[in-house]
Amino acid sequence: MKKISRKYRHFIALFLTMSMAGCYSELQDLELGEGFQWSPELGVPLVDSEFTLKDILETEAAGINFNTDERNTIVINITEDSLFSQSASDYFSLNDETIVVPPLILTQEQIDLFNANGSVIVIQEVFVDYPQPSGLSEIVIDRGNLVSQVEENFPADIDLSYSLEDPFNNPIPGYSNFFNYNVGEDPISTAQSASEFRNINFQFGEDSTLSKVKVSFEIEITRVDQDLVFGENSIDLTISFRDMDYGALYGDLPSQDISTEENTINTDFFNQDELLGDIEYYLNNPQFKLTLKNSMGLPVRFDVNNFTTYNDGRPSPEPINSAILLPQAEEGSVAESETDFDSQFKEIVNSLPDSVSLQIDGLIDPNNSPRNYVTRDSYIQVGYEVNIPLELRLSGLEINESFSIDGIDAQDTEYAYFKFTSTNSLPLDLVLTADLLDEDSMVVRNLFDGVELLKGGSTTSPEAISNIIKLEGNLEDLQRVRRVGIRATLATSTPTPPDDFVRISADAAVKFNLAVQAQYTVEF
Amino acid sequence: MKKIIYTLLLISFSLTNTKVFGQSDMISYGLIKTLPQANNLNPAILPDYKFSMGFPGLSGFHTNTAQNFTNMAILFSKDAEGNVDTDNIFNNLRRNNRISTGNTVNIFHLGVRGTTSYTAFSINTKFSSRFSLPRELFALPLYGNASGQLEDGLADLSRLSTKTMGYTEVGLSHGREILAGKMTIGVRIKYLAGHAYADLNSFDASLRTFGNDDFRGDSIQVNSNSFDIRTAGIVGALVNEDNDQEDIIGSLLANRGFGLDLGATYDFTKKIKFFASLNDVGFIKWGSNYTNRLNVPEFQYTFKGADIVELINGEDLSVIDEIDSAISDLDIQSIKNESFSTALTAKLYAGASYELSERQTASAILYSEFFKGAIIPAFTAMYNFQGGTFFNFGLSATVMNGRVNNFGTGMTLNLIPFQLVLATNDLGSIINPIKGRGVDFRFGINHTFGNVNKSKSRAKKNSENTIDTIDLGID
Numbered sequence: 001m002k003k004i005s006r007k008y009r010h011f012i013a014l015f016l017t018m019s020m021a022g023c024y025s026e027l028q029d030l031e032l033g034e035g036f037q038w039s040p041e042l043g044v045p046l047v048d049s050e051f052t053l054k055d056i057l058e059t060e061a062a063g064i065n066f067n068t069d070e071r072n073t074i075v076i077n078i079t080e081d082s083l084f085s086q087s088a089s090d091y092f093s094l095n096d097e098t099i100v101v102p103p104l105i106l107t108q109e110q111i112d113l114f115n116a117n118g119s120v121i122v123i124q125e126v127f128v129d130y131p132q133p134s135g136l137s138e139i140v141i142d143r144g145n146l147v148s149q150v151e152e153n154f155p156a157d158i159d160l161s162y163s164l165e166d167p168f169n170n171p172i173p174g175y176s177n178f179f180n181y182n183v184g185e186d187p188i189s190t191a192q193s194a195s196e197f198r199n200i201n202f203q204f205g206e207d208s209t210l211s212k213v214k215v216s217f218e219i220e221i222t223r224v225d226q227d228l229v230f231g232e233n234s235i236d237l238t239i240s241f242r243d244m245d246y247g248a249l250y251g252d253l254p255s256q257d258i259s260t261e262e263n264t265i266n267t268d269f270f271n272q273d274e275l276l277g278d279i280e281y282y283l284n285n286p287q288f289k290l291t292l293k294n295s296m297g298l299p300v301r302f303d304v305n306n307f308t309t310y311n312d313g314r315p316s317p318e319p320i321n322s323a324i325l326l327p328q329a330e331e332g333s334v335a336e337s338e339t340d341f342d343s344q345f346k347e348i349v350n351s352l353p354d355s356v357s358l359q360i361d362g363l364i365d366p367n368n369s370p371r372n373y374v375t376r377d378s379y380i381q382v383g384y385e386v387n388i389p390l391e392l393r394l395s396g397l398e399i400n401e402s403f404s405i406d407g408i409d410a411q412d413t414e415y416a417y418f419k420f421t422s423t424n425s426l427p428l429d430l431v432l433t434a435d436l437l438d439e440d441s442m443v444v445r446n447l448f449d450g451v452e453l454l455k456g457g458s459t460t461s462p463e464a465i466s467n468i469i470k471l472e473g474n475l476e477d478l479q480r481v482r483r484v485g486i487r488a489t490l491a492t493s494t495p496t497p498p499d500d501f502v503r504i505s506a507d508a509a510v511k512f513n514l515a516v517q518a519q520y521t522v523e524f
Numbered sequence: 525m526k527k528i529i530y531t532l533l534l535i536s537f538s539l540t541n542t543k544v545f546g547q548s549d550m551i552s553y554g555l556i557k558t559l560p561q562a563n564n565l566n567p568a569i570l571p572d573y574k575f576s577m578g579f580p581g582l583s584g585f586h587t588n589t590a591q592n593f594t595n596m597a598i599l600f601s602k603d604a605e606g607n608v609d610t611d612n613i614f615n616n617l618r619r620n621n622r623i624s625t626g627n628t629v630n631i632f633h634l635g636v637r638g639t640t641s642y643t644a645f646s647i648n649t650k651f652s653s654r655f656s657l658p659r660e661l662f663a664l665p666l667y668g669n670a671s672g673q674l675e676d677g678l679a680d681l682s683r684l685s686t687k688t689m690g691y692t693e694v695g696l697s698h699g700r701e702i703l704a705g706k707m708t709i710g711v712r713i714k715y716l717a718g719h720a721y722a723d724l725n726s727f728d729a730s731l732r733t734f735g736n737d738d739f740r741g742d743s744i745q746v747n748s749n750s751f752d753i754r755t756a757g758i759v760g761a762l763v764n765e766d767n768d769q770e771d772i773i774g775s776l777l778a779n780r781g782f783g784l785d786l787g788a789t790y791d792f793t794k795k796i797k798f799f800a801s802l803n804d805v806g807f808i809k810w811g812s813n814y815t816n817r818l819n820v821p822e823f824q825y826t827f828k829g830a831d832i833v834e835l836i837n838g839e840d841l842s843v844i845d846e847i848d849s850a851i852s853d854l855d856i857q858s859i860k861n862e863s864f865s866t867a868l869t870a871k872l873y874a875g876a877s878y879e880l881s882e883r884q885t886a887s888a889i890l891y892s893e894f895f896k897g898a899i900i901p902a903f904t905a906m907y908n909f910q911g912g913t914f915f916n917f918g919l920s921a922t923v924m925n926g927r928v929n930n931f932g933t934g935m936t937l938n939l940i941p942f943q944l945v946l947a948t949n950d951l952g953s954i955i956n957p958i959k960g961r962g963v964d965f966r967f968g969i970n971h972t973f974g975n976v977n978k979s980k981s982r983a984k985k986n987s988e989n990t991i992d993t994i995d996l997g998i999d
């Protein structure tokens with residue numbers, strides 16, 4: 001046992017010595033790798049969206065409203081209140097008027113008083129008729145400019161002032177001036193003034209006082225070097241009412257023509273450059289309505305003339321002509337009228353017209369009624385409202401688009417997978433082809449080759465689709481990519497009988513997810 | 525005997541299938557007859573010296589650093605292109621990758637052997653640290669979240685944990701023979717002064733990338749249950765920014781605790797002996813003045829992508845607001861001055877020895893740690909050659925750290941009046957550092973006097989007229 005033990009110990013000692021010597025010498029040979037290669041595989045979700053068609057339409061179509069009908073179908077609503085709008089002032093106005101105040105001459109008593117005392121004060125009121133505009137029984141002038149011209153020939157100093165009023169004691173700005181007489185000079189003096197007035201009223205009826213302007217003079221005449229002689233001197237005043245805006249006109253207003261030029265509206269929305277294909281569509285219930293408003297105290301008649309549609313440049317054989325009569329409005333209210341053209345509109349829209357043209361004439365007070373009125377705020381307005389419930393068929397809509405990009409640097413990328421997932425409850429199919437193109441429009445890589453991105457489903461049974469684009473292999477050719485070409489084909493899915501169209505409800509949505517998985521290599 | 529072998533085989537088999545890890549000091553168990561500090565492993569074992577003493581700085585230290593997932597040969601391996609072979613490094617990782625370090629400095633040791641008893645007083649400063657790093661922690665940054673290295677896209681980080689503790693123990697032990705010398709029992713009572721503590725408690729977080737084998741990346745879910753990061757002692761003081769000298773000193777001394785070691789041996793026959801010890805049953809209460817608990821609340825977030833409708837609308841992406849609010853809502857609380865207690869890592873040694881000859885002994889030792897409610901076992905087969913008190917040699921083979929080739933060796937050499945101690949529990953790492961997985965080394969110088977077996981040796985020498993043993997001990 002002792003011998004074995006010693007032998008064992010010797011063996012262990014020898015073994016340990018050799019092992020340690022060998023292994024420790026290997027320590028010197030240890031050498032770290034020259035570099036470090038890092039190739040992580042990353043998976044990242046990029047897009048998680050759920051949207052209805054209404055969400056998209058509301059975003060993309062400014063000025064268009066989207067409502068729902070009683071079946072929760074999306075209804076596109078386009079409203080234009082003032083396709084045609086004119087105010088009463090476009091047709092009716094007040095002419096400038098001038099009134100001449102009778103010359104103001106001093107009485108003998110006033111002259112005697114002047115000659116005796118060296119001065120005299122004269123206070124006098126004069127009423128002058130305002131001219132009656134043709135056919136009107138009353139005018140309310142909202143504003144205007146008053147121009148006064150005074151001429152006098154007294155060989156004395158004159159301190160003149162006067163004021164004006166309408167028949168209802170509404171003041172009109174007056175005037176005052178001091179006319180200085182220098183001995184030996186010509187005694188004739190003139191002066192002119194202008195001022196703005198507001199809110200005066202004249203009535204031209206049996207009571208003639210209601211159409212007169214009241215002029216109130218106050219004159220102080222002071223001697224300079226001589227006495228006055230009766231009948232040789234006067235003060236002449238001329239007053240002009242100009243640039244007037246009326247507040248209201250009452251009476252027998254004359255008839256007025258309304259005329260617009262012929263309008264041509266291009267409707268070839270589906271023949272733009274990026275939209276190709278043999279499109280067929282059908283809208284089941286499009287609605288078009290003209291809305292007309294009249295706040296004038298006169299009836300108005302509109303004539304829609306030659307509403308014509310054009311297909312491939314050929315006009316429709318039977319243009320539409322229609323007349324719409326708006327009754328006169330009660331004062332302070334607006335008369336409104338609506339006229340539907342649903343059946344015509346459906347026919348027009350579904351015939352895929354290139355353009356439509358129409359011309360609108362009109363006549364204010366077509367029957368020349370004797371008692372009518374207009375106010376400052378009176379207007380006539382023509383608008384329209386289009387409602388298109390999304391009950392439709394669509395096929396052959398092909399959208400071609402391309403985006404410029406300046407190469408894809410993928411030299412460190414081992415692969416990249418893009419996963420598209422959609423769950424669609426819209427009754428729409430979307431098929432996509434996408435290519436990466438070089439500067440000569442040659443295909444570098446095909447991303448999608450007629451891949452069905454959306455498959456028509458319903459709110460009760462939405463359709464789910466998942467596709468993965470795989471970019472792998474030699475990705476250096478992506479450096480040559482200059483454009484991404486996309487061709488998308490959109491169509492409605494097969495209708496469910498008895499309907500021959502699909503109905504897009506407001507709660508039908510697309511849930512769309514996009515994620516990327518990629519591996520890239522970085523060397524340190 | 526068959527039952528014992530059968531039991532040991534069962535344990536051995538289970539250990540080879542279990543990735544275990546622990547800080548045992550098996551080789552000291554093999555030197556227990558001559559190494560005074562081995563009494564720390566079992567207070568019921570009575571060293572042969574009548575008197576032993578260790579002085580500060582001389583009586584020894586034991587350092588252990590180990591991990592279970594790599595070695596220099598792996599770290600320096602190269603792939604076909606001469607780069608660092610990360611695949612090889614990663615493929616050698618385990619499900620749980622553990623790093624531990626433990627250092628024990630024997631400040632003072634004094635032992636007195638009576639006829640049937642042994643009483644010792646010792647002061648030891650210990651520092652230990654453990655890190656558990658799940659394989660996914662490396663897989664995620666190295667291979668990415670969509671890699672097949674993550675099973676079903678799940679990066680489960682719940683096994684991430686760490687615990688670091690430093691303390692000084694002042695122990696008084698007493699062991700004595702009973703049952704007419706057939707059995708010894710012993711106990712050590714320890715006063716503990718905690719110096720530093722940090723742990724990451726109940727961390728439970730995961731990152732899952734949903735998908736399948738064809739594509740992964742549909743969505744990413746981050747999930748973390750509430751967890752605490754606790755610090756105490758000087759670490760707590762530094763975290764709380766209590767940096768002045770008074771606080772530093774206070775934090776090192778303000779934490780108290782108690783510990784208990786229990787041990788027993790039983791001479792089943794003349795050749796067969798059973799022994800067992802349960803060590804470090806105790807706790808340290810970390811004083812409230814220098815503690816910090818960083819509570820990270822529950823956090824969950826699933827990222828599915830951005831809303832493209834918002835992009836089309838030119839709006840700000842709501843997903844960014846969601847992430848911002850999820851992070852800003854994360855109310856991480858730093859709670860100071862909250863006293864808490866931590867248990868010591870209890871260790872169980874149990875085994876049997878068989879006396880091959882008068883100087884040679886074979887032992888089988890089962891070692892278990894009780895950590896976080898789990899038992900972390902190791903098994904050691906030990907050969908011991910004892911040349912009296914002059915020379916004691918041990919060689920062990922331990923199944924630990926998930927491998928069966930963890931050898932240890934050690935010896936005590938008595939050079940009058942000093943005893944030199946050299947030992948390692950990881951001989952493989954010393955012999956072959958390229959494939960070594962750690963460092964374990966014990967060194968020390970003790971003063972030992974007297975030998976209780978001297979009279980027996982002399983009697984034997986006289987009766988057989990041999991010189992099998994050389995006793996250089998000093999009475």
